[in-house]
Amino acid sequence: MTDQLTDPPTPAVDAADERLVRVVSPADYLRQLGGRLRGGDLGMLPVIFGLVAICAFFYSREPTFLSSRSLVTMTLYAAPLGVIALGIVLVLLLGEIDLSVGTVSGFTSATTAVMFVSHGQSLALSILVAIALGALIGGGYAVLFVWVGVPSFVFTLAGLLAFEGALYWVLGDQGTINLPRDSGLPEFTRQKFLSDAQGYALVAVVVAVYVGSRLWAIRQKRAAGLTPPNLLGVVIKAAALAIGLGWLTYYLGIDRGWGYLPVLFAGLVVLMDLLLRRTRWGRYVYAVGGNEEAARRAGIRVGMVYGSVFVLCSTFAALGGVLVAGQLTTVSQSSGTTDTNLTAIAAAVIGGTSLFGGRGSAYSALLGILVLQAIRTGLNLMNVDSDVRLIVTGAVLLLAVAIDSVARRARSSSGRG
Amino acid sequence: MSVIENEAPVRDTGEVVLSLTGINKRFGAVQALTDVELTVLAGEVVALVGDNGAGKSTLVKTIAGVYQPDAGVIEFAGAPVTVAGPAGAQQLGIATVFQDLALCDNLDVVANLFLGKEHHLGPVLNEVTMEREAWRLLRSLSAKIPSVRIPVAGLSGGQRQTVAIARSLVGSPKVVLLDEPTAALGVAQTAEVLNLVERLRNQGLAVIMVSHNMADVQAVSDRIVVLRLGRNAAEFRTEEATTDQLVAAITGASDNVVAQRAARRAAHPEASQ
Ligand SMILES: Nc1ncnc2c1ncn2[C@@H]1O[C@H](COP(=O)(O)OP(=O)(O)OP(=O)(O)O)[C@@H](O)[C@H]1O
Numbered sequence A: 001m002t003d004q005l006t007d008p009p010t011p012a013v014d015a016a017d018e019r020l021v022r023v024v025s026p027a028d029y030l031r032q033l034g035g036r037l038r039g040g041d042l043g044m045l046p047v048i049f050g051l052v053a054i055c056a057f058f059y060s061r062e063p064t065f066l067s068s069r070s071l072v073t074m075t076l077y078a079a080p081l082g083v084i085a086l087g088i089v090l091v092l093l094l095g096e097i098d099l100s101v102g103t104v105s106g107f108t109s110a111t112t113a114v115m116f117v118s119h120g121q122s123l124a125l126s127i128l129v130a131i132a133l134g135a136l137i138g139g140g141y142a143v144l145f146v147w148v149g150v151p152s153f154v155f156t157l158a159g160l161l162a163f164e165g166a167l168y169w170v171l172g173d174q175g176t177i178n179l180p181r182d183s184g185l186p187e188f189t190r191q192k193f194l195s196d197a198q199g200y201a202l203v204a205v206v207v208a209v210y211v212g213s214r215l216w217a218i219r220q221k222r223a224a225g226l227t228p229p230n231l232l233g234v235v236i237k238a239a240a241l242a243i244g245l246g247w248l249t250y251y252l253g254i255d256r257g258w259g260y261l262p263v264l265f266a267g268l269v270v271l272m273d274l275l276l277r278r279t280r281w282g283r284y285v286y287a288v289g290g291n292e293e294a295a296r297r298a299g300i301r302v303g304m305v306y307g308s309v310f311v312l313c314s315t316f317a318a319l320g321g322v323l324v325a326g327q328l329t330t331v332s333q334s335s336g337t338t339d340t341n342l343t344a345i346a347a348a349v350i351g352g353t354s355l356f357g358g359r360g361s362a363y364s365a366l367l368g369i370l371v372l373q374a375i376r377t378g379l380n381l382m383n384v385d386s387d388v389r390l391i392v393t394g395a396v397l398l399l400a401v402a403i404d405s406v407a408r409r410a411r412s413s414s415g416r417g
Numbered sequence B: 001m002s003v004i005e006n007e008a009p010v011r012d013t014g015e016v017v018l019s020l021t022g023i024n025k026r027f028g029a030v031q032a033l034t035d036v037e038l039t040v041l042a043g044e045v046v047a048l049v050g051d052n053g054a055g056k057s058t059l060v061k062t063i064a065g066v067y068q069p070d071a072g073v074i075e076f077a078g079a080p081v082t083v084a085g086p087a088g089a090q091q092l093g094i095a096t097v098f099q100d101l102a103l104c105d106n107l108d109v110v111a112n113l114f115l116g117k118e119h120h121l122g123p124v125l126n127e128v129t130m131e132r133e134a135w136r137l138l139r140s141l142s143a144k145i146p147s148v149r150i151p152v153a154g155l156s157g158g159q160r161q162t163v164a165i166a167r168s169l170v171g172s173p174k175v176v177l178l179d180e181p182t183a184a185l186g187v188a189q190t191a192e193v194l195n196l197v198e199r200l201r202n203q204g205l206a207v208i209m210v211s212h213n214m215a216d217v218q219a220v221s222d223r224i225v226v227l228r229l230g231r232n233a234a235e236f237r238t239e240e241a242t243t244d245q246l247v248a249a250i251t252g253a254s255d256n257v258v259a260q261r262a263a264r265r266a267a268h269p270e271a272s273q
């Protein structure tokens, strides 16, 4: 039959509805973006905007703020707390909270220090034990939550106190343990940097993997008769990624370059993002956070989802604690107790993960911790005391939660859930 | 001529797929279900009707594994089973459209349709096959949904209901429970859902449909089971039941049709001549 040839081309099955706003030109794209923002679908835009504003402010006051040296230091200090914040993001996605990540990180890092320094165990074993302890603590939380039904606010508050006690107990009467500066952990967290060549190679790999995965997606979608992602958009994004990361690598390379520590953190963020968006487990995390009862009725083992997330959160807390200890080369009674907790939670929320569950991304840990670290570094450079820093951090956190709440209201009135 | 294309459907009736006996369910002080019985055959549509609060949704949820009955036996394909949870019900081949739809507002249409039954390649979700299958299911229901990649919260009530119905068709269920599936639907979509029920019956599935719309019930069901105050109040073959009889059984104007007719005869003996 030939009349098929004379038919107008049938649109892809997912573009057939005439009410669907088509996005073809860049202007369409901008218009759609505007609509999304008005509808409260803010995603990570407020925090990116905020980060730029904060950097501009401190740069105008103190140009060394954006010097290569200062930026490298910021990436180093942001990373360990960012690892802890990554765990908080997961817990928040379920609409729960973990108030004990700070003291868990202190307690587990003290365990590492005691085993390594006082008992002469190998560093690897000491770190493994700390991380296993973190997982065990998370497992305990999971049991309390899933089987006993205690609210997470309560048992993590109990954990906040109990693990501070455990920290004192592990340290005994030593009070402070110093890690030898030439041992592996402080070296890894303080002195190891990618060479320039390694840095550029890493950027090239990241961009190549991104382009490859998008091209694969385009092929798959076209083969299935669905609208493929716009090739031009992919090219533009890949170019932006290459130029942005490449320039950052160059700029950080003027000083020491990318530390192993921030690369580890960034790797964990990307890994968690993939797990959350591309696997069944991640889908279930969002489902349980969005509507627990619906998830249960869909046959999802809700308890397993909660359990895995509490375990991951405490494990990230333990890992972050060990990294902090390496960075400060010391563990003391104040490890993890001062503002670790609130910095980690604030970072997740400032980064755009909703406190109401079901919304957020692994990248919010990265962006949120960068905002907080920028504030800390900037105020330090301006010789402002920590009292002001705490007040400013509190104000930024409040602003982030307010934006989240307003966006939630905008969503419910514009039908974006 | 292939049998499938013949108008007369191949039916596999007579074989009991699901049967419940003596089901009791209590919520605190409320005895929601008392000794309820229900049987569905393959290729049969049973309508479950009753007033608000009669216990229809409770019964549906008990079959779907959401609630555990306090007492009673559920038999599936002739063997007693314990439906330990929603996952257990799904494994048996029981698919449910809940009255409250049970959708995750923050997830998109595709994610909701395949929730708990995702297609995957190794550890990774296969979004492309899920999206294509989603369009196929939605089109078969004449769904008016502009995009399957928008969060379900952005859909209208009827669109959401269509998504919930489409979800029950994912996989290959043997029993489909529909709790007020057409409550929010437009004329065309209601007709489409009734067609769907007809198609499911013709494919030899057992369908239990809860509805308040007597016209719909009479249009598609083979049998009508009436619940009142958590008890079996009456049961009719659809072609033998009149709307008046149904309404009487639902509201409890008399305990059953036979008694009602008897009462009418006693009151007006000349009318029955
Ligand atoms: N989770 C629950 N907790 C306590 N009581 C409940 C619960 N679910 C149902 N009930 C009670 O059980 C009875 C039956 O409710 P059910 O939802 O089954 O009614 P229904 O027949 O579906 O009504 P409708 O036509 O309004 O949907 C009601 O009295 C209700 O109050």
Ligand SMILES: [Mg+2]
Residues within 6 Å of the ligand: B056, B057, B058, B099, B179
């Ligand atoms: Mg009901």
